[in-house]
Amino acid sequence: MGDTLRPGEQTLAFDPGARADASVCFIGHIRSPWGPDTETPKNIGKARATGQDARIELADGFGDGLLGLKVGQPLIVTYWMHLGRRDLIVQAPRHADGPCGTFALRSPRRPNPMAMSTVLITSLDQGAGVIGIDAIDAFDRTPVVDIKPWLGTVDLPPNR
Amino acid sequence: MGDTLRPGEQTLAFDPGARADASVCFIGHIRSPWGPDTETPKNIGKARATGQDARIELADGFGDGLLGLKVGQPLIVTYWMHLGRRDLIVQAPRHADGPCGTFALRSPRRPNPMAMSTVLITSLDQGAGVIGIDAIDAFDRTPVVDIKPWLGTVDLPPNR
Numbered sequence: 001m002g003d004t005l006r007p008g009e010q011t012l013a014f015d016p017g018a019r020a021d022a023s024v025c026f027i028g029h030i031r032s033p034w035g036p037d038t039e040t041p042k043n044i045g046k047a048r049a050t051g052q053d054a055r056i057e058l059a060d061g062f063g064d065g066l067l068g069l070k071v072g073q074p075l076i077v078t079y080w081m082h083l084g085r086r087d088l089i090v091q092a093p094r095h096a097d098g099p100c101g102t103f104a105l106r107s108p109r110r111p112n113p114m115a116m117s118t119v120l121i122t123s124l125d126q127g128a129g130v131i132g133i134d135a136i137d138a139f140d141r142t143p144v145v146d147i148k149p150w151l152g153t154v155d156l157p158p159n160r
Numbered sequence: 161m162g163d164t165l166r167p168g169e170q171t172l173a174f175d176p177g178a179r180a181d182a183s184v185c186f187i188g189h190i191r192s193p194w195g196p197d198t199e200t201p202k203n204i205g206k207a208r209a210t211g212q213d214a215r216i217e218l219a220d221g222f223g224d225g226l227l228g229l230k231v232g233q234p235l236i237v238t239y240w241m242h243l244g245r246r247d248l249i250v251q252a253p254r255h256a257d258g259p260c261g262t263f264a265l266r267s268p269r270r271p272n273p274m275a276m277s278t279v280l281i282t283s284l285d286q287g288a289g290v291i292g293i294d295a296i297d298a299f300d301r302t303p304v305v306d307i308k309p310w311l312g313t314v315d316l317p318p319n320r
Contacts (some may be wrong), residue, residue, distance in 0.1 A: 006296050012221050016185035022240055022302065023180035045313050061172050062271070065249045065259035074317035078238075078274065080182055083286050089225045101227035101286075103307045106194045106314065111222070112305045114238065116276075118315050126261075134318065143181065145272045150317055153205050154266065155278050157234035157310055158294065 003085065008099035010090035016111035017086045026143040028058035028066075028129065030079060032136050041137045043106075044117040048135040054153060056131045056144055063129030071121050075133065076151035078116045080107030080143040118150050163245065168259035170250035176271035177246045186303040187225075188218035188289065190239060192296050201297045203266075204277040208295040213282060216304055222287030231281050234310035235293065238276045241268030241301040251276045278310050 005011070032054040034040040034047075041047035047054075056077065058065070069075070088109045092099045102110050115138065123132030131147070165171070192214040194200040196208075201207035207214075216237065218225070229235070248269045253258045262270050275298065283292030291307070 010224055014205075014221070016187075016223065017183065019185040020183035021186040022182055022184045022242065023177065024180040024182045025176035025179040025246075025270050027176075030227075038212065039251060049316060061174070062249065062263075064170055065261040065263040065271075067250055067259065069261065076276075082182065086185075087182040089222065090227055099227065101225040101229065102276035103222075104228035104309055106308055106311065110189050110306065111225075114306055116236075116308075116315075118317050120318060139258050146274055148266055148276075149264055154203060155276075155315065158208060158280060159234075 047137040058129030078146040081113040086111040207297040218289030238306040240271040244269040
């Protein structure tokens, strides 16, 4: 699994990547200006502040799934952060005040390495299967596992 | 794949469930009052209106991942809706005005059958790996694939 642990970090006794309870199909990829050799924004807010947009290129056959989406609509993009280890259950991020459980963090290092961001649709090409989005904080070519419309009735906490 | 198509519905030429680009590990299960034989709420708002709470029971080893979460905090629960077909790319829901792409809908019938709801933490037992939540619209024993803190900076559309 590679990298060494920081003080306070804990791992599971097994690798969640080796427990295949179900399979995921990549529906496409993110295209972004970011990569291992760029200064990559640490979160979607910082990505947005760069003014750099991005897009999602769907794999063949998935374009018709965009029918009914509209430019300007908020979208939840779920992507697969395949580069990190999956067995960290307590982490010690540099920004935090001590160790923190993986489920209390948005770290991409988690049992199922899915990240999600809420973005705005800036363009839609159903035939080509391409969605322009206002920003993303993921590396170019990160696999996408789902896109869904953001709905206040489902996605806002009840006390907001 | 079972059920018949409604007018206007389209399927992919392949089954996404047979394209295993990555594997998912179930981190636990939802415990809820709902099942195939109950009147199950159609969405989280209706589930909340019933006044029935629910909980997430984590699988062995995952409880330490709760460290740092707090009662009252909003949480995004991602769960695996394993009962539906995965090859529907255009759907004709009864509530909609004609066919709609799967990615424009929150339907559980999608290439990767993940649903997500934003809920409130009502209790936490890190040792037992149990999280009480205010409501959920999923059947009892639905597998859970991720839980994350809801963060306004990531999960609110930029224009809110």
